[in-house]
Amino acid sequence: MKIVQKYGGTSVADAERVRHVASRIAKRKQEGEEIIVVVSAMGNRTDELIDLALSVNPSPPPRELDHLLSTGEQASAALLAMALHAIGQNAVALSGRQAGIISKQRFGDGRISRVEVGRIEEVLEEEAIPIIAGFQGITETDEIVTLGRGASDLTAVALAIALEAEVCETYKDVEGVFSADPQVVKKARKIDEIGYEEMLEMATQGSQVMHSRAIELASAHDMPILVASSMTDVPGTLIHGGNIMEERNRVRGVVGDTDVAKITLRSLPDEPGIAAKIFEPLATAAISVDTIVQNASEERLTDLTFTIAESDLGAAEKIMPSICTSVRAASYVSDIGLAKVSIVGAGIQTESGYAARMFKSLHSAGINIEMISTSEIRLTCIVAKDRLDEAVEKLHREFLPDED
Amino acid sequence: MKIVQKYGGTSVADAERVRHVASRIAKRKQEGEEIIVVVSAMGNRTDELIDLALSVNPSPPPRELDHLLSTGEQASAALLAMALHAIGQNAVALSGRQAGIISKQRFGDGRISRVEVGRIEEVLEEEAIPIIAGFQGITETDEIVTLGRGASDLTAVALAIALEAEVCETYKDVEGVFSADPQVVKKARKIDEIGYEEMLEMATQGSQVMHSRAIELASAHDMPILVASSMTDVPGTLIHGGNIMEERNRVRGVVGDTDVAKITLRSLPDEPGIAAKIFEPLATAAISVDTIVQNASEERLTDLTFTIAESDLGAAEKIMPSICTSVRAASYVSDIGLAKVSIVGAGIQTESGYAARMFKSLHSAGINIEMISTSEIRLTCIVAKDRLDEAVEKLHREFLPDED
Numbered sequence: 001m002k003i004v005q006k007y008g009g010t011s012v013a014d015a016e017r018v019r020h021v022a023s024r025i026a027k028r029k030q031e032g033e034e035i036i037v038v039v040s041a042m043g044n045r046t047d048e049l050i051d052l053a054l055s056v057n058p059s060p061p062p063r064e065l066d067h068l069l070s071t072g073e074q075a076s077a078a079l080l081a082m083a084l085h086a087i088g089q090n091a092v093a094l095s096g097r098q099a100g101i102i103s104k105q106r107f108g109d110g111r112i113s114r115v116e117v118g119r120i121e122e123v124l125e126e127e128a129i130p131i132i133a134g135f136q137g138i139t140e141t142d143e144i145v146t147l148g149r150g151a152s153d154l155t156a157v158a159l160a161i162a163l164e165a166e167v168c169e170t171y172k173d174v175e176g177v178f179s180a181d182p183q184v185v186k187k188a189r190k191i192d193e194i195g196y197e198e199m200l201e202m203a204t205q206g207s208q209v210m211h212s213r214a215i216e217l218a219s220a221h222d223m224p225i226l227v228a229s230s231m232t233d234v235p236g237t238l239i240h241g242g243n244i245m246e247e248r249n250r251v252r253g254v255v256g257d258t259d260v261a262k263i264t265l266r267s268l269p270d271e272p273g274i275a276a277k278i279f280e281p282l283a284t285a286a287i288s289v290d291t292i293v294q295n296a297s298e299e300r301l302t303d304l305t306f307t308i309a310e311s312d313l314g315a316a317e318k319i320m321p322s323i324c325t326s327v328r329a330a331s332y333v334s335d336i337g338l339a340k341v342s343i344v345g346a347g348i349q350t351e352s353g354y355a356a357r358m359f360k361s362l363h364s365a366g367i368n369i370e371m372i373s374t375s376e377i378r379l380t381c382i383v384a385k386d387r388l389d390e391a392v393e394k395l396h397r398e399f400l401p402d403e404d
Numbered sequence: 405m406k407i408v409q410k411y412g413g414t415s416v417a418d419a420e421r422v423r424h425v426a427s428r429i430a431k432r433k434q435e436g437e438e439i440i441v442v443v444s445a446m447g448n449r450t451d452e453l454i455d456l457a458l459s460v461n462p463s464p465p466p467r468e469l470d471h472l473l474s475t476g477e478q479a480s481a482a483l484l485a486m487a488l489h490a491i492g493q494n495a496v497a498l499s500g501r502q503a504g505i506i507s508k509q510r511f512g513d514g515r516i517s518r519v520e521v522g523r524i525e526e527v528l529e530e531e532a533i534p535i536i537a538g539f540q541g542i543t544e545t546d547e548i549v550t551l552g553r554g555a556s557d558l559t560a561v562a563l564a565i566a567l568e569a570e571v572c573e574t575y576k577d578v579e580g581v582f583s584a585d586p587q588v589v590k591k592a593r594k595i596d597e598i599g600y601e602e603m604l605e606m607a608t609q610g611s612q613v614m615h616s617r618a619i620e621l622a623s624a625h626d627m628p629i630l631v632a633s634s635m636t637d638v639p640g641t642l643i644h645g646g647n648i649m650e651e652r653n654r655v656r657g658v659v660g661d662t663d664v665a666k667i668t669l670r671s672l673p674d675e676p677g678i679a680a681k682i683f684e685p686l687a688t689a690a691i692s693v694d695t696i697v698q699n700a701s702e703e704r705l706t707d708l709t710f711t712i713a714e715s716d717l718g719a720a721e722k723i724m725p726s727i728c729t730s731v732r733a734a735s736y737v738s739d740i741g742l743a744k745v746s747i748v749g750a751g752i753q754t755e756s757g758y759a760a761r762m763f764k765s766l767h768s769a770g771i772n773i774e775m776i777s778t779s780e781i782r783l784t785c786i787v788a789k790d791r792l793d794e795a796v797e798k799l800h801r802e803f804l805p806d807e808d
Contacts, residue, residue, distance in 0.1 A: 074472075086461035092468075
């Protein structure tokens with residue numbers, strides 16, 4: 001069976017863990033699997049490199065930053081290959097370029113355009129294990145480009161698809177995908193299987209377990225992803241597209257996210273076309289708008305409120321004055337004291353009762369709902385940031401009561 | 405004027421020094437020079453990476469080690485480029501591969517076969533400064549290969565030749581080439597100019613200032629090398645091939661080297677062809693033999709003594725038993741308590757009197773001479789390791805008396 005395995009930074013944080021991961025890989029290889037490995041940079045190496053960059057240039061040029069950051073994964077790939085040699089298993093470290101990860105720049109946020117698997121297949125033919133630097137690719141103009149934070153997951157999924165692997169196994173510092181963050185909800189439980197759409201909603205609504213672009217890519221090519229721990233042999237969570245009949249119409253997880261900022265445009269004329277005048281400039285600046293609510297304030301004037309990621313607020317505030325002018329709004333205000341809490345599960349939006357139960361549950365805990373948004377498989381409430389953990393716990397108790 | 409500048413590890417050891425080097429480079433660029441920069445890894449980064457490698461594999465496979473070590477220079481090149489951007493100077497970091505350093509493996513000890521300068525010239529045409537990772541190249545089969553310790557000097561000289569630069573400036577943690585190691589001889593003085601051959605002898609006899617392969621390459625293409633400090637503006641030492649008339653027939657420097665081991669084969673039959681039986685197997689094992697002395701011991705039996713680098717002794721001891729057998733020697737002994745002291749200067753071997761003065765000077769200090777070797781521009785004595793510094797100082801006083 002051909003398997004792509006991805007090991008995250010915590011799994012290869014020091015020499016001892018690198019040796020441990022090597023022994024796990026060699027064991028699977030000896031069991032007869034054909035293994036391709038993708039690694040992240042060791043531990044906090046990427047953050048250390050970013051700090052180093054900032055110490056010579058407060059706003060490092062993205063091309064040079066990518067040139068620097070890509071060394072983290074190249075180094076960990078070489079070390080893991082050496083550790084495999086040390087236990088008698090042939091292995092060959094490959095940079096993103098050598099592995100044929102052809103990408104389109106933007107620097108710092110590249111997109112994989114295709115994978116040329118020739119070199120990897122040569123390594124496999126020699127019964128060696130290719131160890132590939134995650135998070136990076138090469139452009140058609142021979143520039144090193146990184147694929148965004150946490151994008152080693154994406155490298156692994158792209159390789160699994162290109163190599164027609166059976167599964168993409170991603171090893172992390174958690175045992176799988178949980179029904180809520182175990183640090184917030186003690187009774188959170190590991191989910192054995194989850195569909196791509198549900199996992200994608202959990203990722204985009206704040207779960208850090210899996211990179212959302214990796215889930216999207218896996219979904220488009222129906223590549224199953226296993227999320228498991230490199231420290232234990234506990235079975236993890238399988239993300240796949242198969243029918244999970246018994247799990248439909250049930251809440252699968254409760255996700256909280258504090259990366260939320262709210263912007264309100266005050267007293268603007270309620271005319272056709274104002275939405276485009278507001279949201280097109282934001283889209284051009286690559287700022288994703290999440291929830292949008294419009295309230296009449298006075299006659300023919302309206303207030304319009306929307307949320308964005310708090311990390312995008314700086315960029316948004318640069319263009320808000322010109323948006324205000326173009327839509328003739330009286331003013332705008334921004335607020336960062338908010339968070340999102342979401343319940344995720346296929347079918348819960350169409351099934352009656354979930355929304356009412358969610359609102360009632362939060363209300364009974366005295367948590368005020370500022371805004372609401374929904375998708376086909378998700379219900380999200382915007383609440384005060386300082387009530388978020390309480391909201392997650394309350395909803396987990398409501399929708400995922402202890403099964404014992 | 406087109407100039408290749410090379411900055412060593414100490415010159416870019418931390419963020420502050422990287423910024424300092426950037427300001428030096430930008431200044432020269434503003435003065436109208438066309439600058440190409442080669443950098444080493446920051447400070448002790450290469451040693452740190454080697455330690456990391458050894459912690460996962462006591463004998464790391466050379467290909468994987470090169471894959472790891474090459475990240476050191478790639479990172480420092482990116483940081484230096486960022487530091488130049490921070491002060492308004494466009495710069496582009498290039499890996500050895502991107503800079504077109506095409507090399508032949510052996511891993512860990514690659515040889516530059518040619519330089520494809522297209523990408524560097526593109527960067528220069530944009531008025532940007534190419535910052536090139538030293539110490540590394542790419543093979544025709546797309547493998548990263550390093551060029552041996554200290555080989556960033558070699559990268560710089562190769563680029564200077566390929567780009568037809570006027571001079572290759574190498575910036576180090578010393579102010580130039582000295583007449584002896586200033587840590588041993590307080591009155592050692594900086595040499596303003598020195599010929600390639602003299603510099604080469606000083607390098608191969610123990611001076612750490614400049615990589616000997618870099619000097620050989622510069623000599624073959626008559627590329628002048630400046631050795632200077634990145635910390636001061638003191639003029640350094642110019643290594644070149646021009647006539648330095650007034651400096652002929654004079655001792656230019658006194659060099660000590662403790663990397664010496666002596667091997668003596670005892671009581672072997674004095675027959676034709678024994679030298680080949682001894683030295684061919686050593687050459688095959690890539691062990692360079694330095695001085696050779698043969699003494700008759702008993703009738704028709706002889707003792708044969710030779711020196712090698714102490715760092716090669718382990719490899720030599722693996723093959724000495726079979727050499728003993730093949731030449732029917734009674735036994736062999738090795739000795740690591742030795743060192744070499746050399747005086748270097750064009751013409752000193754042919755000029756009478758230098759050898760006699762050297763022996764007399766060491767003798768008067770009570771330093772025993774174990775063996776002697778010579779080249780056209782060098783006289784070397786093997787002495788006890790614990791008398792080396794004394795020997796260097798004594799000979800410096802004899803041949804390079806204080807000029808004041």
